[in-house]
Amino acid sequence: MSTPDTHSVQALVDKVLGPYGQKPSAEAIGRLTGELLAAGAGLLPHAEGLREEDGFADGALRDWHKLTSDGPSDSALGDWNHVRGLARVVRTLCRAIEGDEQPPYRETTVPLSFSFGRMPL
DSSP, rough: OOOHHHHHHHHHHHHHSSSSTTOOHHHHHHHHHHHHHHHHHHOOOOOOOOTTHHHHHHHHHHHHHHHHHHHHOTTTTHHHHHHHHHHHHHHHHHHEEEOOOOOOOOOSOOOOOOOOOGOOO
């Protein structure tokens, strides 16, 4: 299986992940969603082979299946947030396939329920 052209896919991802406030029209979001779904579907077979050795690929594949099965939320920005989520997942799949180093993952000792508003003085 040959490696897919991730450079054109990355250009699409960069277009979608531009400034949040520069939300395109509903038609453009629909077109971008279709393009990302097609690009992601093309990356899946390559990323599946990396699942065992690359935790980022495994997480991205789980996120991909969740995003594609659930679809966008019914909120005003649901479609825009959904396409941006797809773009982030596709970006991670591209990085895994290319063998690029993923951004560092940092363990934290701060509990999830920690509130900065309740810090002792």
